[in-house]
Amino acid sequence: MQVNENFEPVIVAFCCNWCSYAGADLSGTNRLNYPTNVKIIRVPCSCRVNPMFILRAFQKGADGVIICGCHPGDCHYTSGNYFTRRRITLLYSMLDFLGIERNRTRLEWVSAAEGAKFAATMQQFTEDVKALGPNRRLEDLRCRKQ
Amino acid sequence: MQRIGVFVCHCGTNIAATVDVKAVAEALGHEAGVVIAQDYQYMCSESGQELVKSAIREQKLTGVVICSCSPRMHENTFRKAAASAGLNPYLVEVANIREQCSWIHKDIATATEKAIILGKAAVAKVALNTPLTSMESPVVKRALVIGGGIAGIQTALDIAEAGFDVDIVEKNPTIGGKMAQIDKTFPTLDCAACILTPKMVEASQNERITIHSFSEVEDVKGFVGNFTVKIKKKARFVDETKCTGCGLCTEKCPMKKVPNEFNMGLDNRSAIYIPFAQAVPKVATIDPNYCMMLKTGKCGVCSKVCSAGAIDYKQQDTIIEQQYGAIVVATGFNPIKLDKYDEFAYNQCPDVVTSLELERLMNAAGPNGGTLLRPSDKTHPHTIVFVQCVGSRCDDEKGKPYCSKICCMYTAKHAMLIREKYPDTEVYVFYIDVRTPGKNFDEFYRRAVEQYNVHYIKGMVGKVTPKSDGKIDVQASDLLANEQLHINADMVVLAAAIEPDKTARPLATMLTTQMDTNDFFTEAHPKLRPVESATAGIFLSGACQGPKDIPETVAQGSAAAAKAIGLLCKNSITCNPCTAHSDELMCNGCSSCEKVCPYGAITYIDKEFRMPDRTTKIRRVASVNPAVCQGCGACTVACPSGAMDLSGFSNSQIMAEVDAICK
Amino acid sequence: MNKNLKEQVLRSSGVNVLKCMRCGKCSATCPSYDEMEYHPHQFVYMVEKGDIGTLMKSESIYKCLTCFACVERCPRGVEPAKVVEAVRLAAVRQQGGNRLEPTDIPALLDEDLPQQAIVTAMRKYAK
Numbered sequence: 001m002q003v004n005e006n007f008e009p010v011i012v013a014f015c016c017n018w019c020s021y022a023g024a025d026l027s028g029t030n031r032l033n034y035p036t037n038v039k040i041i042r043v044p045c046s047c048r049v050n051p052m053f054i055l056r057a058f059q060k061g062a063d064g065v066i067i068c069g070c071h072p073g074d075c076h077y078t079s080g081n082y083f084t085r086r087r088i089t090l091l092y093s094m095l096d097f098l099g100i101e102r103n104r105t106r107l108e109w110v111s112a113a114e115g116a117k118f119a120a121t122m123q124q125f126t127e128d129v130k131a132l133g134p135n136r137r138l139e140d141l142r143c144r145k146q
Numbered sequence: 147m148q149r150i151g152v153f154v155c156h157c158g159t160n161i162a163a164t165v166d167v168k169a170v171a172e173a174l175g176h177e178a179g180v181v182i183a184q185d186y187q188y189m190c191s192e193s194g195q196e197l198v199k200s201a202i203r204e205q206k207l208t209g210v211v212i213c214s215c216s217p218r219m220h221e222n223t224f225r226k227a228a229a230s231a232g233l234n235p236y237l238v239e240v241a242n243i244r245e246q247c248s249w250i251h252k253d254i255a256t257a258t259e260k261a262i263i264l265g266k267a268a269v270a271k272v273a274l275n276t277p278l279t280s281m282e283s284p285v286v287k288r289a290l291v292i293g294g295g296i297a298g299i300q301t302a303l304d305i306a307e308a309g310f311d312v313d314i315v316e317k318n319p320t321i322g323g324k325m326a327q328i329d330k331t332f333p334t335l336d337c338a339a340c341i342l343t344p345k346m347v348e349a350s351q352n353e354r355i356t357i358h359s360f361s362e363v364e365d366v367k368g369f370v371g372n373f374t375v376k377i378k379k380k381a382r383f384v385d386e387t388k389c390t391g392c393g394l395c396t397e398k399c400p401m402k403k404v405p406n407e408f409n410m411g412l413d414n415r416s417a418i419y420i421p422f423a424q425a426v427p428k429v430a431t432i433d434p435n436y437c438m439m440l441k442t443g444k445c446g447v448c449s450k451v452c453s454a455g456a457i458d459y460k461q462q463d464t465i466i467e468q469q470y471g472a473i474v475v476a477t478g479f480n481p482i483k484l485d486k487y488d489e490f491a492y493n494q495c496p497d498v499v500t501s502l503e504l505e506r507l508m509n510a511a512g513p514n515g516g517t518l519l520r521p522s523d524k525t526h527p528h529t530i531v532f533v534q535c536v537g538s539r540c541d542d543e544k545g546k547p548y549c550s551k552i553c554c555m556y557t558a559k560h561a562m563l564i565r566e567k568y569p570d571t572e573v574y575v576f577y578i579d580v581r582t583p584g585k586n587f588d589e590f591y592r593r594a595v596e597q598y599n600v601h602y603i604k605g606m607v608g609k610v611t612p613k614s615d616g617k618i619d620v621q622a623s624d625l626l627a628n629e630q631l632h633i634n635a636d637m638v639v640l641a642a643a644i645e646p647d648k649t650a651r652p653l654a655t656m657l658t659t660q661m662d663t664n665d666f667f668t669e670a671h672p673k674l675r676p677v678e679s680a681t682a683g684i685f686l687s688g689a690c691q692g693p694k695d696i697p698e699t700v701a702q703g704s705a706a707a708a709k710a711i712g713l714l715c716k717n718s719i720t721c722n723p724c725t726a727h728s729d730e731l732m733c734n735g736c737s738s739c740e741k742v743c744p745y746g747a748i749t750y751i752d753k754e755f756r757m758p759d760r761t762t763k764i765r766r767v768a769s770v771n772p773a774v775c776q777g778c779g780a781c782t783v784a785c786p787s788g789a790m791d792l793s794g795f796s797n798s799q800i801m802a803e804v805d806a807i808c809k
Numbered sequence: 810m811n812k813n814l815k816e817q818v819l820r821s822s823g824v825n826v827l828k829c830m831r832c833g834k835c836s837a838t839c840p841s842y843d844e845m846e847y848h849p850h851q852f853v854y855m856v857e858k859g860d861i862g863t864l865m866k867s868e869s870i871y872k873c874l875t876c877f878a879c880v881e882r883c884p885r886g887v888e889p890a891k892v893v894e895a896v897r898l899a900a901v902r903q904q905g906g907n908r909l910e911p912t913d914i915p916a917l918l919d920e921d922l923p924q925q926a927i928v929t930a931m932r933k934y935a936k
Contacts, residue, residue: 010807010808012804012807012808017218021216021218022218024245024246025216025218025242025245025246026245027245027250028216028244028245028246028247028249028250029245029249031249031250032250033250033251033252034250036247036251036253036256036257036259036260039260039263039264039267039807040242040246041267041800041803041804041807042217042242043779043795043800044724044777044778044779044792044795045778045779045780047742047778047779047780047783048778048779048780048782048783048792048795048800049783050782050783050797050800051783052797053800053801053804056801056804056805057804057807057808060804060805060808060809061808061809062804062807062808076778077744077776077778077780078660078680078744079742079744079780080744080778080779080780083742083780083783083784087783119250489838489882535832535884539830539884539885540884540885541828541884541885541886542884542885542886545884578830578831578832578833604833605832605833605836605837606832606833606834606837607834607837608834608835608836608837608838608839608878608882609837609838621837621838622837623833623834623836623837623842623848623850625831625833625836625850628848628851630836630837630839630842630843630848
């Protein structure tokens with residue numbers, strides 16, 4: 001694939017309200033820079049992220065999706081992030097089936113104290129997605145014009 | 147038709163320096179449904195809020211988007227402002243263009259572009275917001291304290307003091323717990339019974355406190371403010387209301403060879419017994435494992451001597467069902483079993499005892515009437531070796547990985563008491579570290595060394611060998627002298643690690659509270675919420691949460707009481723309205739959601755539905771209790787039919803945000 | 810301090826010396842304590858410091874009976890006997906050819922030699 005130097009990927013980040021969203025705020029408070037490509041959506045818990053949302057993002061033109069939650073064992077809701085971990089693992093096989101590179105989806109644990117980790121993770125993820133190039137769009141066959 | 151207002155904050159220069167706020171307002175003004183888009187210096191200020199309020203009134207807004215700092219900062223501020231202007235507070239959304247945009251980006255063009263996209267996502271979401279109302283759930287003004295040790299007693303007394311009814315459930319025939327077995331307390335050396343028994347009496351006489359002794363919690367249902375608890379009152383074969391506690395039955399009972407658990411099995415009691423003289427309630431209990439009448443039907447001596455006619459051999463277990471607003475767990479601790487530590491010869495030699503056994507041996511109400519004698523031959527011990535950290539700080543399956551916290555101090559206490567009462571006794575303490583953080587604690591330990599000449603040796607005992615002459619050979623290392631010692635001892639005292647009571651784990655399951663790998667209850671926050679469990683309405687008191695000494699236990703008991711009182715004071719509690727709800731027409735009753743709910747908020751009800759052909763059909767559908775649901779959303783993803791959705795973060799709302807960002 | 814030597818000892822013993830909490834129970838339980846210049850707890854500590862050359866020169870590495878009492882009793886699961894064995898192995902490797910043939914043993918036996926020592930002699934010298 002031809003690497004386009006000017007390619008700016010669209011990246012959706014789902015952050016849980018209690019750890020990762022606060023971690024993202026902290027990286028802001030500490031003025032830690034990460035690419036503007038990342039747009040954050042706040043969810044109560046990483047387990048609120050329905051794999052459907054991720055597929056929808058890819059369908060609508062996202063080049064990467066990252067899900068951030070509390071570290072295992074630290075979930076505000078006791079066990080939510082364990083569900084997330086399993087669901088995302090399963091989603092990977094579906095993405096393989098769909099022909100979307102695994103590396104376009106990532107699950108990361110970021111605590112409310114890890115502003116630096118949040119910024120570094122976003123930086124890295126953006127670079128990785130950039131290297132992968134633009135995503136092919138998922139297309140709903142029912143919507144195809146005859 | 148949506149009428150959305152967008153308000154972009156400059157935050158001084160915090161946002162305005164890197165984001166062209168006017169451009170943001172301009173761009174968002176063209177979004178569908180947006181009727182007004184303004185920017186202002188400080189949105190959170192009084193006049194900024196007034197701007198929002200007047201726009202809501204004048205423009206008859208149906209939704210508000212504030213582009214400003216993190217919603218974690220000012221979401222509540224703007225919700226309150228909206229509510230005061232007559233707009234449902236949950237129709238306000240905040241786009242985070244400070245922490246997640248202006249502060250992290252330097253290039254104005256790209257930062258502005260990102261801010262516009264974040265604003266668009268918020269507009270797309272708010273268009274789908276629905277007005278939400280916080281539910282009110284009533285609070286039953288009664289508390290349950292599980293465990294009647296010093297933690298439970300303190301908690302119950304404090305709650306009763308505040309004017310609420312409290313029930314104490316204690317599994318033993320008397321309240322008092324471990325503290326009742328202790329002789330003296332560190333670092334003041336005052337008598338434990340002298341300070342505990344008045345509190346026990348106070349608890350029994352307080353008209354707001356009901357003590358269910360010899361009882362256990364069978365089942366817990368419900369949620370914060372409204373728990374339904376089943377308590378099993380075990381049959382004690384004595385009518386509590388009639389028994390006067392005279393103790394005649396215990397004297398006359400012919401079955402006297404029952405190991406006395408109150409004295410750690412160091413002496414015997416009768417089959418009908420009162421654990422100790424100051425027991426509360428002072429009521430006899432028959433031990434069905436030893437009573438001849440209950441086992442063979444022949445005896446009945448206690449029934450004959452009881453002038454009150456309190457003996458009832460036909461008594462059955464009874465179940466009490468009661469409603470509570472708050473539950474305090476105070477299940478306490480036990481010393482671990484030392485069966486697996488062969489090297490210390492605990493099972494082979496009666497003169498190797500645990501510290502709690504020594505406590506009874508030295509107690510005036512103990513088996514020897516307060517004279518310290520060797521259990522084997524009732525002679526005075528002249529050399530006593532204390533071994534610290536037996537089972538504590540262990541990395542293997544035999545022991546516990548944590549420090550039991552209290553052993554250093556009670557060993558110093560024992561050593562000091564022995565040296566004071568029997569100055570001819572040599573006392574050796576083998577320690578790894580002496581841990582004495584606490585008020586007057588290190589001074590106390592130093593007094594044991596300097597004033598009482600207790601031999602503290604840095605090292606560990608490797609092997610304890612009982613000898614044929616009745617002495618005990620203690621082989622140990624002295625790390626500072628770099629030598630191996632052999633001490634010819636008369637007694638060895640093992641500072642056994644402490645562990646949570648065995649009843650704690652099944653209880654945690656009933657209460658849906660969390661435990662750590664060591665079976666200690668987990669607090670809601672290790673620093674800031676140390677006496678609450680993560681489950682609303684369940685509080686933690688004493689050593690069930692972690693090893694603690696008496697003052698800490700009492701402090702935590704009172705803290706837990708304060709938290710429980712705070713809850714009981716309310717007539718009703720406001721619940722977070724962002725909870726899950728199920729679309730009954732789509733729900734197929736599969737139970738997937740119930741399995742993932744960490745709070746047990748989902749139950750199933752049989753509901754009648756009208757079918758298209760005018761017949762009715764009864765179907766099983768999920769029903770979420772909004773008072774229990776905390777709004778994590780695990781169920782919404784687990785639901786295979788898409789019936790479950792989360793208010794405030796609904797599927798369509800999040801999808802709309804995704805669409806807006808990816809556009 | 811020889812870093813490679815330390816790594817070799819740690820690798821061949823499979824022991825994490827950092828788990829030691831310095832209680833000295835290994836030395837308290839050691840039947841061969843008085844025979845040893847360096848005691849089990851010192852082996853663990855000196856390996857942690859990387860001072861392995863000193864241990865390799867000491868007679869102590871041959872005095873260990875490999876009875877595993879210290880391994881059995883260690884509350885932290887450090888396994889000091891394996892550390893001693895690893896140091897011994899390092900010494901043997903360095904010297905080379907320091908082998909005891911089973912046929913040599915009968916001549917070396919005497920009445921006071923405990924059974925344990927014969928068994929461990931095989932382990933020690935026949936590596």
